[in-house]
Amino acid sequence: xxxxxxxxxGGQGAFTAAKLLGAAFILADENHFAxxxxxxxxxxxxxxxxxxxxxxxxxxxxxxxxxQADYSIFLDETLFTETAYEELKPDGRILLNTxxxxxxxxxxxxDGDGLAREILGLPITNTVMLGAFTALFPDISxxxxxxxxxxxxxxxxxxxxxxxMEKAAETVRKGAIS
Amino acid sequence: MARKFLSGNEAFAEGxxxxxxxVISAYPITxxxxxxxxxxxxxxxxxxxxxxxxxESEHSALSCAIGASAVGARAxxxxxxxxxxxxxxxxxxxxxxxxxxxxxxxxxxxALPWNIYGDQRDSISLLDSGWIQCYVExxxxxxxxxxxxxxxxxxxxxxxxxMVNLDGFVLTHTYEVTDVPxxxxxxxxxxxxxxxxxxxxxxxxxxxxxxxxEHNMAFKYKEHLGILHAKEAVREAEERFAQxxxxxxxxxxxxxxxxxxxxxxxxxxxxxxxxxxxxxxxxERGEKVGLLRIRYLRPFPxxxxxxxxxxxxxxxxxxxDISFGNEGTVFSNVNSALxxxxxxxxxxxxxxxxGGRNISSEEIEGIFEDLKxxxxxxxxxxxxxxxxxx
Numbered sequence: 001x002x003x004x005x006x007x008x009x010g011g012q013g014a015f016t017a018a019k020l021l022g023a024a025f026i027l028a029d030e031n032h033f034a035x036x037x038x039x040x041x042x043x044x045x046x047x048x049x050x051x052x053x054x055x056x057x058x059x060x061x062x063x064x065x066x067x068q069a070d071y072s073i074f075l076d077e078t079l080f081t082e083t084a085y086e087e088l089k090p091d092g093r094i095l096l097n098t099x100x101x102x103x104x105x106x107x108x109x110x111d112g113d114g115l116a117r118e119i120l121g122l123p124i125t126n127t128v129m130l131g132a133f134t135a136l137f138p139d140i141s142x143x144x145x146x147x148x149x150x151x152x153x154x155x156x157x158x159x160x161x162x163x164x165m166e167k168a169a170e171t172v173r174k175g176a177i178s
Numbered sequence: 179m180a181r182k183f184l185s186g187n188e189a190f191a192e193g194x195x196x197x198x199x200x201v202i203s204a205y206p207i208t209x210x211x212x213x214x215x216x217x218x219x220x221x222x223x224x225x226x227x228x229x230x231x232x233x234e235s236e237h238s239a240l241s242c243a244i245g246a247s248a249v250g251a252r253a254x255x256x257x258x259x260x261x262x263x264x265x266x267x268x269x270x271x272x273x274x275x276x277x278x279x280x281x282x283x284x285x286x287x288x289a290l291p292w293n294i295y296g297d298q299r300d301s302i303s304l305l306d307s308g309w310i311q312c313y314v315e316x317x318x319x320x321x322x323x324x325x326x327x328x329x330x331x332x333x334x335x336x337x338x339x340x341m342v343n344l345d346g347f348v349l350t351h352t353y354e355v356t357d358v359p360x361x362x363x364x365x366x367x368x369x370x371x372x373x374x375x376x377x378x379x380x381x382x383x384x385x386x387x388x389x390x391x392e393h394n395m396a397f398k399y400k401e402h403l404g405i406l407h408a409k410e411a412v413r414e415a416e417e418r419f420a421q422x423x424x425x426x427x428x429x430x431x432x433x434x435x436x437x438x439x440x441x442x443x444x445x446x447x448x449x450x451x452x453x454x455x456x457x458x459x460x461x462e463r464g465e466k467v468g469l470l471r472i473r474y475l476r477p478f479p480x481x482x483x484x485x486x487x488x489x490x491x492x493x494x495x496x497x498x499d500i501s502f503g504n505e506g507t508v509f510s511n512v513n514s515a516l517x518x519x520x521x522x523x524x525x526x527x528x529x530x531x532x533g534g535r536n537i538s539s540e541e542i543e544g545i546f547e548d549l550k551x552x553x554x555x556x557x558x559x560x561x562x563x564x565x566x567x568x
Binding site for chain 1: 181294347353354448449451453534537538
């Protein structure tokens with residue numbers, strides 16, 4: 001099982017990204033199963049939230065929050081602290097939205113805000129980071145993620161979000177940091 | 179059939195769309211709100227042809243559903259926690275009136291302390307209200323029960339309202355793989371609702387009447403027989419369901435790896451998924467453990483529980499419920515079933531997950547470890563309180 005923790009702030013769409021990833025994974029193969037859920041509770045714009053995606057080759061019985069992730073994805077760099085490493089498996093990886101260069105082989109950094117502003121016209125980075133993740137994670141393709149966007153997002157959002165995902169995936173594949 | 183990524187609430191709403199109630203009356207409450215929102219959208223866009231009635235309270239929501247059922251309509255409502263408690267007065271009107279209404283309840287803690295998270299104290303506290311009570315494990319089972327509940331409730335010899343319980347948040351708000359059947363399949367499974375128990379000017383009859391001491395008890399006896407008939411209706415519904423949709427269900431209980439088990443954990447609802455994974459892990463180490471998932475609390479599976487536990491060395495009940503001043507209600511019911519069958523297996527009672535408290539795989543493993551002592555134990559999981567029941 002592959003376990004992913006999404007970190008964001010209320011309004012940044014972290015849970016939507018968690019859902020789209022699960023949807024993309026089950027679209028990729030009919031033997032795939034997934035769970036996606038947010039940290040439950042009242043929601044406030046700007047407050048830190050976490051969301052979780054569990055990807056598996058069989059049904060997932062454990063509905064508890066992920067304690068140690070294979071991948072931890074930060075939509076907002078102000079949430080990225082040393083504690084990020086405590087919730088990571090030994091060979092886990094971090095995907096971080098930042099303009100800074102990060103000299104840590106565990107961390108893949110990209111300027112998600114810049115990309116989102118350029119393509120979406122808004123600093124909402126959920127689909128950008130999902131696109132970037134498809135370049136890191138071998139069991140899902142960019143096409144699967146695009147299909148999930150088409151199936152689970154309103155049509156008016158497809159074009160720009162798919163363009164943003166493609167650009168983000170390309171940026172990570174080229175290894176271009178910030 | 180479409181393979182979708184849906185939350186428990188969304189899956190249940192899809193099931194209700196396929197069942198096609200003629201009247202939906204509901205009042206929103208977290209964590210049930212999304213099922214009501216989806217159904218109102220379906221009515222708005224025309225994918226569900228129903229009268230959607232926005233009511234001012236849960237008491238009115240069920241009263242309205244009773245009124246609809248009393249003119250022969252298929253009716254649906256949904257609620258949770260304090261909302262269910264607020265409509266409690268109407269529950270016995272629906273069951274005593276023999277109106278086969280289906281209600282989804284999103285299991286949530288009851289105040290005080292106020293809390294929106296999941297436990298099963300809301301529905302279990304109303305176990306005696308005359309409703310069929312089913313507890314589902316995942317989104318697929320939720321969708322399937324939306325269809326099967328009407329089939330079972332509307333059987334003439336059953337004619338009993340049906341409460342489908344989904345754990346709040348961990349099931350209602352968690353997205354997972356769900357097969358959504360075609361409307362044609364659903365129609366082939368579920369016939370339209372036909373009843374004589376309705377207001378009909380051509381066939382006048384008395385509904386919602388009062389009955390004095392002379393005959394009142396006979397009505398209660400018939401009500402009891404009606405809900406007992408649901409056992410046979412569950413079997414018939416599941417057989418028919420498997421033929422049309424290809425998915426198998428196992429009746430009032432689901433026994434998992436219990437055939438040769440020495441130690442069995444009995445539970446209900448979505449936590450069964452984690453117990454099943456824990457059983458698999460312990461089995462790999464050679465431990466003879468199993469899971470007994472109670473799917474229906476009413477009618478209660480006395481015989482089925484006795485059959486599964488007849489040869490085990492010890493069993494435990496894990497439930498998200500406490501009857502203050504006594505013990506967990508599921509624990510009481512399981513002990514009663516074993517006592518009636520003359521089975522002297524020691525059963526331990528664990529209260530867990532109240533107010534949404536997480537139950538970990540390690541804690542479940544700990545329960546199996548405790549069972550090896552073959553001593554009866556009662557406690558609050560993660561807190562203690564051991565022996566205070568005795």
